Amino acid sequence: MKYKILSTITSVILIISLFGCQQNNAIIKPDVDMKTVTQNSSDNYITFSFDVPSDWKVLAQDYTSIACFSPNANETNAGDKVSPYKLSIENYIIPSLMPIADNYKQAYKDLFKGKYEGIEEIINDSIEYINIGKVMESFPEQKFESPESLMDFFNILIDGSSTPDNTIPESWEDKEWATNFVYKEYDGENGKIVAVEYSYVIIDKTYKAINCYRDDDFSVCGVFDDDAELSSGDLALWVADNMEITKHYKIEDNMLKQEGVDY
Numbered sequence: 001m002k003y004k005i006l007s008t009i010t011s012v013i014l015i016i017s018l019f020g021c022q023q024n025n026a027i028i029k030p031d032v033d034m035k036t037v038t039q040n041s042s043d044n045y046i047t048f049s050f051d052v053p054s055d056w057k058v059l060a061q062d063y064t065s066i067a068c069f070s071p072n073a074n075e076t077n078a079g080d081k082v083s084p085y086k087l088s089i090e091n092y093i094i095p096s097l098m099p100i101a102d103n104y105k106q107a108y109k110d111l112f113k114g115k116y117e118g119i120e121e122i123i124n125d126s127i128e129y130i131n132i133g134k135v136m137e138s139f140p141e142q143k144f145e146s147p148e149s150l151m152d153f154f155n156i157l158i159d160g161s162s163t164p165d166n167t168i169p170e171s172w173e174d175k176e177w178a179t180n181f182v183y184k185e186y187d188g189e190n191g192k193i194v195a196v197e198y199s200y201v202i203i204d205k206t207y208k209a210i211n212c213y214r215d216d217d218f219s220v221c222g223v224f225d226d227d228a229e230l231s232s233g234d235l236a237l238w239v240a241d242n243m244e245i246t247k248h249y250k251i252e253d254n255m256l257k258q259e260g261v262d263y
Contacts, residue, residue: 022106025184027241030234039066046261048089050243052148053230063256065090068118068235072228081130082200084225086233093217095255111194112215118155119196120181127177134203177201185191188241191215195237209233212240 040047045063047101052058057069070077073085075216079099080086093100093108105116153234178200186193192215208224210233222232248259257263 024122025186027188027237030230031239032230041066043250043258045245045247045249045256046091047248048243049246050239052087052239053235061090062086064094068239070228070230070232070234075186082202082207082223083128083219084207084223084228084231084233086222087221087235088221089239090219091217093212094251099254108217110215111213112192116181116183116196119213120178120198123178123198123200124176124195126237128200130176131177131202177202186237188242190241190244193237193240195240210236212236214240214243216245218243218245 030053034051035054036049037058038047040048040060041057042060042063043101048066049177052068054190055071057071057073061067068087068089074085077083077085081088082116093105094105103118104122107122109118111119134136178198180197182197184195184197186195194213196211196213197208198211199206201207210222210224212220214220218222218240220236220243224233225231228234248258249256251257251262
């Protein structure tokens with residue numbers, strides 16, 4: 001009887017221990033030399049400060065985002081929206097070319113409540129647009145007078161009502177561009193983080209990526225590459241955890257206003 005009780009107690013302790021490990025995921029620093037960088041977005045709307053490998057470059061992208069580039073990045077792969085050589089850091093809720101749709105805003109809120117359907121739709125949409133962009137590169141030159149006209153053209157392609165010269169493959173209809181989603185939650189140094197790992201397809205090749213969403217509306221996204229010594233996917237969670245944000249803006253009437261300029 002004594003040994004049965006001891007066995008039961010041991011089993012309970014083991015279960016509690018395993019449960020604790022699942023709830024407290026560790027964020028591990030990549031085993032490379034690091035440097036602390038401070039980088040402003042375009043027009044100094046946001047200041048980002050974080051640790052990055054000493055041989056990576058950091059550049060502003062637009063007024064709400066920056067990017068880090070591996071020393072292996074070149075003109076082609078560094079220009080890709082998602083790449084193992086490029087770490088993308090942005091505010092995911094501030095409108096850039098187009099206002100953020102209400103269902104997208106709700107999806108980001110749901111993400112931190114353990115509801116994931118909406119974020120999977122967002123990721124699938126973004127990968128679909130990347131694929132359409134790849135196809136558009138081979139189309140006759142198009143001129144777009146505004147971001148809205150560019151989006152209209154994208155939507156024409158998606159809906160299938162394209163012209164004979166501007167079509168997308170029939171096999172793309174109702175295609176799942178991103179699959180195999182895995183979610184992990186972290187209590188980071190600067191707030192809660194939800195890391196979303198998934199597989200995605202560009203044309204006919206499958207990749208694996210990670211999007212790290214912070215509860216302060218910023219995300220860090222990268223792509224894994226088993227052949228790279230350190231890919232952006234390996235780096236994303238670490239940067240999302242230690243990154244400090246200083247905002248020099250506020251939003252009024254859905255417009256971004258700059259501190260010291262607009263108010």
